[in-house]
Amino acid sequence: MDDRQISPLASPLERAADWADRFAELTAEERRELAVWLEGSPENAAAFARMRRLMADTAMLDALGGDDKAPQALAPLPDLRARTSRPARTADRPRPMLARRQAIAAGLAGALALPFAGYWLTREHAADPATPLPLASGVGERRRFTLPDGSALLLDAASRVAVDFSAGRRHVRLEQGAARFDVRHDPQRPFEVRTQHAAMVALGTSFSVDHLAEASELRVFAGRVRLDVAGQQARVVPADHWALVGGRAVSTGAFDPASHSDWQSDWLDADAMPLGFAVQRLARYSAVPLRIADPRLAGLTFSGRFRLNRPEQSLALIGALFGLHVKEQADGIYLAAA
Structure with missing residues (x-):
């Protein structure tokens, strides 16, 4: 292995370090190649998430001898998809030594784990970064996701959401089915869930939303949720309470989370x-x-x-x-x- 290539047999952290180092300069084809690698295993996605977060820590990079003030391109990885060719890359700057990537991978392994799916990680340079990203579950299947901010999402069966996270907001549209949200507090970026019936803004909380054809149901397990319904004054729903919104009618009540397990079990x-x-x-x-x-x-x-x-x-x-x-x-x- 030299300073221009990284072996296909390299550890996921070494390969993740290579991808992360070149992330800002990846071509559209390379982004597709990266997505294939990320979706290849949860270990790949977790390793890349670590590298992206850790490489943003300039003090850490300085300690490892990196130069974050002058980003440089690395040689591309070998093609991961059979019979797929890629135009040769040209570089007008010196390529950093592979040892830098190896040092990052070895020195920072395990420092941070944030396992979310690969398409979160390629979104920054997507053709249309404003397009919400879909997450879905099949009939009879529940799925768990860790969102980019560390919040947890549990989808009920046959459910679908569209997630739109940016520097200024966290927005989830529940398009079908039901979902449970365990939200990481961030006062600078409100966490909002919308259905066709209402908008729900987490005030540091754990809650579920069920989107039905005629109504949407909110259940708050911890914290509080602000409920916004068109034509009505916003209200706050506290822990151990529910709200049902149908049209512009809103009914509320209390429940016992210990005895009300519902679809989650x-x-x-x-x-x-x-x-x-x-x-x-x-x-x-x-x-x-x-x-x-x-x-x-x-x-x-x-x-x-x-x-x-x-x-x-x-x-x-x-x-x-x-x-x-x-x-x-x-x-x-x-x-x-x-």
């Missing part, structure tokens, strides 16, 4: 829940669409605890409370009157 906890809401939530866990045959039945309310990971069985049990039956049709499973 495979349960549908219903307390005077409309039947329509329940079917939408169960449908996130069913490979076959679940529907109500008569829309007028959607407003019926019920209480009880039902398994989310057995959606068809739970649908039948809930239907039995109202004398309804499950009927299989070509386009899905319907809850209908006998």
Whole structure:
């Protein structure tokens, strides 16, 4: 290995140091190559996150003999994708020694771990940096993410968000399903979650938002959340309280987080829940669409605890409370009157 190439067998930290050193000068093709490498394993993404954060620490770089005042380009990594060619790079400045990257990788390994997915890391130089980045889960699948600020995101099944983080704001749009947010406090950058029904701004907190067709539900597990609804004065929802926004109507109440585990632990906890809401939530866990045959039945309310990971069985049990039956049709499973 010389000062112009880094071996494909190098450690993830060495390769991450190389990528991070050249990050500002990567071509579009190299950014795609980097994305492939980052998505290749969580270890790669975590190593690159460390390098990007640590290389921004000028005192640390000075201690390692780096020159952060004159950024320099490194030789490109070997192509990671078979039969993909890349135009030769030209350099009009001396290339720094590979030893610098190795020193960074060895000296700073483990100093900081921030494991978020690769596309966060390539966003700064994307063609359209203002485009929100999508995160999604499949039917019956929950997914956890660590956001760039260190906040945690848990997606319910069949859920989708678009995340837009910048130097001045943290914005998440919940487009479908439900999500839990454990927010890292940053008074300079408000953390806002939006649905079509309302905007929710975290005031240093842990909360969940459930986006349904007719309403959005907020549950605050710790801290406080400011709830903004069009045409109404903003209100603050404290810990152990919920708010349901449908149109411009807002209802609120208290709940016990210890007994209300809900979708985060495979349960549908219903307390005077409309039947329509329940079917939408169960449908996130069913490979076959679940529907109500008569829309007028959607407003019926019920209480009880039902398994989310057995959606068809739970649908039948809930239907039995109202004398309804499950009927299989070509386009899905319907809850209908006998």
